[in-house]
Amino acid sequence: MTKEEFIADIKAGIPDYLPEPQAYDPDINHAPKRKDILTPEQKKLALRNALRYFPKKFHATLAPEFAEELKTYGRIYMYRYRPQYEMYARPIDEYPARSRQAAAIMLMIQNNLDPRVAQHPHELIIYGGNGAIFQNWAQYRLVMKYLSEMTDEQTLVMYSGHPLGLFPSHKNAPRVVVTNGMVIPNYSKPDDWERDNALGVSQYGQMTAGSYMYIGPQGIVHGTTITVLNAARKQLQKRGDKSGDIHGMLFVTAGLGGMSGAQPKAGNIAGVVSVTAEINPKAAQKRFDQGWVDEMHDNLDELIPAIRKAVADKRTVSMAYVGNVVDLWERLAQEDIHVDLGSDQTSLHNPWAGGYYPVGMTLEESKVMMAENPEEFKERVRASLRRQIAAINKLADKGMYFFDYGNAFLLESSRAGADVMLPNGKFRYPSYVQDIMGPMFFDYGFGPFRWVCTSGDPKDLETTDRLAAQALEEIRQHAPEDICGQMDDNIHWIKEAGKNHLVVGSQARILYADAEGRTRIALAFNDAIRSGELSAPVVLGRDHHDVSGTDSPFRETSNIYDGSQFCADMAVQNVIGDSFRGATWVSIHNGGGVGWGEVINGGFGMAIDGSEESERHIREMLFWDVNNGIARRSWARNKGSMDAITREMERTPQLRVTMPNLVDDDIIDNAASVF
Numbered sequence: 001m002t003k004e005e006f007i008a009d010i011k012a013g014i015p016d017y018l019p020e021p022q023a024y025d026p027d028i029n030h031a032p033k034r035k036d037i038l039t040p041e042q043k044k045l046a047l048r049n050a051l052r053y054f055p056k057k058f059h060a061t062l063a064p065e066f067a068e069e070l071k072t073y074g075r076i077y078m079y080r081y082r083p084q085y086e087m088y089a090r091p092i093d094e095y096p097a098r099s100r101q102a103a104a105i106m107l108m109i110q111n112n113l114d115p116r117v118a119q120h121p122h123e124l125i126i127y128g129g130n131g132a133i134f135q136n137w138a139q140y141r142l143v144m145k146y147l148s149e150m151t152d153e154q155t156l157v158m159y160s161g162h163p164l165g166l167f168p169s170h171k172n173a174p175r176v177v178v179t180n181g182m183v184i185p186n187y188s189k190p191d192d193w194e195r196d197n198a199l200g201v202s203q204y205g206q207m208t209a210g211s212y213m214y215i216g217p218q219g220i221v222h223g224t225t226i227t228v229l230n231a232a233r234k235q236l237q238k239r240g241d242k243s244g245d246i247h248g249m250l251f252v253t254a255g256l257g258g259m260s261g262a263q264p265k266a267g268n269i270a271g272v273v274s275v276t277a278e279i280n281p282k283a284a285q286k287r288f289d290q291g292w293v294d295e296m297h298d299n300l301d302e303l304i305p306a307i308r309k310a311v312a313d314k315r316t317v318s319m320a321y322v323g324n325v326v327d328l329w330e331r332l333a334q335e336d337i338h339v340d341l342g343s344d345q346t347s348l349h350n351p352w353a354g355g356y357y358p359v360g361m362t363l364e365e366s367k368v369m370m371a372e373n374p375e376e377f378k379e380r381v382r383a384s385l386r387r388q389i390a391a392i393n394k395l396a397d398k399g400m401y402f403f404d405y406g407n408a409f410l411l412e413s414s415r416a417g418a419d420v421m422l423p424n425g426k427f428r429y430p431s432y433v434q435d436i437m438g439p440m441f442f443d444y445g446f447g448p449f450r451w452v453c454t455s456g457d458p459k460d461l462e463t464t465d466r467l468a469a470q471a472l473e474e475i476r477q478h479a480p481e482d483i484c485g486q487m488d489d490n491i492h493w494i495k496e497a498g499k500n501h502l503v504v505g506s507q508a509r510i511l512y513a514d515a516e517g518r519t520r521i522a523l524a525f526n527d528a529i530r531s532g533e534l535s536a537p538v539v540l541g542r543d544h545h546d547v548s549g550t551d552s553p554f555r556e557t558s559n560i561y562d563g564s565q566f567c568a569d570m571a572v573q574n575v576i577g578d579s580f581r582g583a584t585w586v587s588i589h590n591g592g593g594v595g596w597g598e599v600i601n602g603g604f605g606m607a608i609d610g611s612e613e614s615e616r617h618i619r620e621m622l623f624w625d626v627n628n629g630i631a632r633r634s635w636a637r638n639k640g641s642m643d644a645i646t647r648e649m650e651r652t653p654q655l656r657v658t659m660p661n662l663v664d665d666d667i668i669d670n671a672a673s674v675f
Helices: 003-012 040-051 056-073 100-113 137-149 190-199 218-239 259-270 281-289 300-312 325-334 363-372 374-396 409-415 432-440 458-476 481-500 515-531 569-581 612-635 639-651 665-672
Strands: 125-127 154-159 162-168 176-180 250-254 273-278 295-297 317-322 447-453 508-513 538-542 585-590 600-608
Touching (some): 003 137, 040 056, 040 190, 100 137, 100 447, 100 538, 137 162, 218 259, 218 432, 218 447, 218 508, 250 325, 259 281, 259 317, 259 481, 273 300, 281 317, 295 300, 300 317, 374 409, 447 458, 458 481, 458 515, 481 508, 508 515, 515 538, 515 600, 515 612, 538 612, 569 585, 569 612, 600 612, 612 639
Parallel strands (some): 154 176, 176 585, 273 317
Antiparallel strands (some): 447 508, 447 538, 538 600
16 A cells, blocks of 8 residues: 555545455454353444444445354454554654644554554454454544544544544643543443443553553563562572572463563563463464564473473573463472462453463363353353462462462452462462562652654664663662662663564653653653754653552552552542643543453653653653652552652652651550450
């Protein structure tokens, strides 16, 4: 397709003719069939909802076609309307747009749908098994058309993938406001999502899937690297080993599909031996082809000796086991192999619809059962989780440090009746946020700051890496002792990032930085755009896995102990504040890595162009985006946050935060004696 044809296709939106039907491509990794959950009347409603995107003259043709999709796949994806052009992040100037901000958003949307990035691109599923950017291809086409027409005085309103329309606003308003899955709380159970999504009225946007900010598994490589490094350091500390050498440590986990695909790469960067189980051969092959996994094994009799040798040789290597994770754990326990670090990153926020596959069944057998006999499938998953935990417990009793990686693994295991609870009602194993990311990073305002060079030029990315490293090194010179370790790890990361070939899709980068670091880096980028050192605007953003963006009691806010971990004020306030402080787009979602009804996620994107306006937005918005969360964590009496927000108030005279008064334990105990 020529550039002119691409532009015409974007501007046309939903075409005024019927495109030819498209063959189902078996070589693409497709979403599993969703279970049959709608009543006959609801299926009619789903058809009526889908057909409202099209003029009446096409209804007689499309109605039976969409009915067949609903029957075959459990959803109406409108495959016929999938664009024929190649899907990837083009340089910003190749998009037809009246607003540069809108063009940047178009670039980010297409990056999400790049087959190298998206998990199930033809079903518009970006990662996590059900994390969608849109519900169907008509929505995609309409959104791209609206963005091509938008001015800097309009805002596009998005309801769970559906573009409600362009509304008049002003230059400092967000260009797009996104909500995903904002259902009434009493109707927020997993089956409610299945029903609403099948009806075409709501969607699960995960975190960065439905907010156009996914940059492929690089987005979590950095966080996973930090997690593995610090988990390994905890093991060394427990052993009294002061060498700092973690080579030869064995890290065992599961999941290579979406974000979980970062795990082997992170293991390599950290310097350990990693083994990651993956049931889907296509997902494993994709990571191997990308160079993110060094070796693939499908035979445990061959894998076990390979593990032993790699550990003995202290070799840095990542191995994929193409098979069921339960078989792997049980064999490791049976062989009495010493595992240093253990986790799991299967999509257990979505256990009944492709997020986890039970042991003893093939991938295809599981797909059939989950759609045709969902109750039996649930029982198989629960039994599998009980077996997995039993094997993990044996290895943990012999010294393995196991941590929940925020995917609802412990939560769903407990619901399955697995032996994962302590007598006091708490989980046997910590969340990685409780032990590592919360007290060491989130409490101090460090989180996954990311950016995308809209030129698509690798040279621009190299320049941003250099500018970011310089900014962090300058801050490091006066950094307080309690954040020096975090600074050092991140400076090392960004200096080595280019060597690790982390780019998949757009020219993007991520690192963990606090408010000062994010602001300094962003201002350096803005100056470089203004001077011509960078050739095009840069999109700033973050994962929702951050200090402020997410209220998630079993992940991001699991180290908040004042009872407010189940409250979502922070995430909602975060999005409201970002929207009037200069974000280009904002999003708020129900659901994310731990599941529908378990979390509220807020996010943003900001396109900076070298202007004074961009400079003001950087200073105002990034400050709020981080310090909102630090202030909340300080009120929860988290020591690191109390220190961090006190330092920020000293730097920023206009900032006044309510600080907690700490109470001695004996006063509480004496008073509580009356109960």
